[in-house]
Amino acid sequence: MNTFERLQVINKELENYDTQLIAVSKTKSVEEILEVYKEGQRHFGENQVQELNEKYDKLPNDIIWHQIGSLQRNKVKYIAPYIGVIHSVDSLKLLQEINKQALKAKRIIDCLLQIQISDEDTKSGLDYADTIELLRSDEYQEMKNIRIIGLMGIASNTPNTKMIKEEFHDLKVLFNGIKESFFRNEDSFKELSMGMSSDYKIALEEGSTMVRIGSLIFGARDYSKN
Ligand SMILES: *Cc1c(COP(=O)(O)O)cnc(C)c1O
Numbered sequence: 001m002n003t004f005e006r007l008q009v010i011n012k013e014l015e016n017y018d019t020q021l022i023a024v025s026k027t028k029s030v031e032e033i034l035e036v037y038k039e040g041q042r043h044f045g046e047n048q049v050q051e052l053n054e055k056y057d058k059l060p061n062d063i064i065w066h067q068i069g070s071l072q073r074n075k076v077k078y079i080a081p082y083i084g085v086i087h088s089v090d091s092l093k094l095l096q097e098i099n100k101q102a103l104k105a106k107r108i109i110d111c112l113l114q115i116q117i118s119d120e121d122t123k124s125g126l127d128y129a130d131t132i133e134l135l136r137s138d139e140y141q142e143m144k145n146i147r148i149i150g151l152m153g154i155a156s157n158t159p160n161t162k163m164i165k166e167e168f169h170d171l172k173v174l175f176n177g178i179k180e181s182f183f184r185n186e187d188s189f190k191e192l193s194m195g196m197s198s199d200y201k202i203a204l205e206e207g208s209t210m211v212r213i214g215s216l217i218f219g220a221r222d223y224s225k226n
Pocket of ligand 1: 024026047068069154195196197198212213214215216
């Protein structure tokens with residue numbers, strides 16, 4: 001299959017859902033991204049700030065860039081002027097830095113809180129108690145230049161689809177609870193970023209509004225090239 005056909009298969013799958021496709025282009029070249037862009041795709045996801053900056057400079061400016069990987073606080077300033085959505089907010093301190101840099105850039109930056117939903121401790125994210133504490137904190141209440149628009153999670157890397165389904169389901173339940181407790185009157189809190197190439201169909205069934213798909217669109221990543 002070529003790029004067009006691969007995108008078509010995924011978009012066909014998404015037709016029945018109100019879900020945004022984010023094409024995860026990490027490690028892929030500007031040329032490869034342009035091929036996908038030419039098919040109409042506008043949302044792209046990256047996880048390395050330097051790589052993202054280089055691509056931002058070279059690619060059309062109607063692309064909406066999503067920061068999907070863990071983000072170091074000292075790098076926020078490089079993406080604050082243009083980033084569309086930051087999916088990987090996993091601490092109050094990171095959120096404070098985003099707020100500070102957004103203020104400097106005279107912007108309001110949309111953020112998702114990354115929630116730990118798998119058992120794997122390699123995957124970062126807030127747990128339930130951290131999330132509540134963050135949302136209740138005075139520091140958060142005072143932030144004017146960020147907007148939390150939902151939650152993000154990465155399921156366990158396992159062939160056990162029942163387990164993946166449960167993890168996504170738990171995230172949806174948490175989302176509903178947080179919506180009710182903290183964002184009842186805020187229509188912008190509506191995003192649930194979950195699902196990747198291997199598990200996006202399960203994520204769609206569980207209520208995902210943003211799927212982050214890389215290898216299924218671009219082919220497998222070859223890290224040895226970098
Ligand atoms: C790389 C990455 C993806 C995409 O992974 P694929 O398996 O290639 O679809 C999605 N989300 C995050 C956070 C990633 O780092």
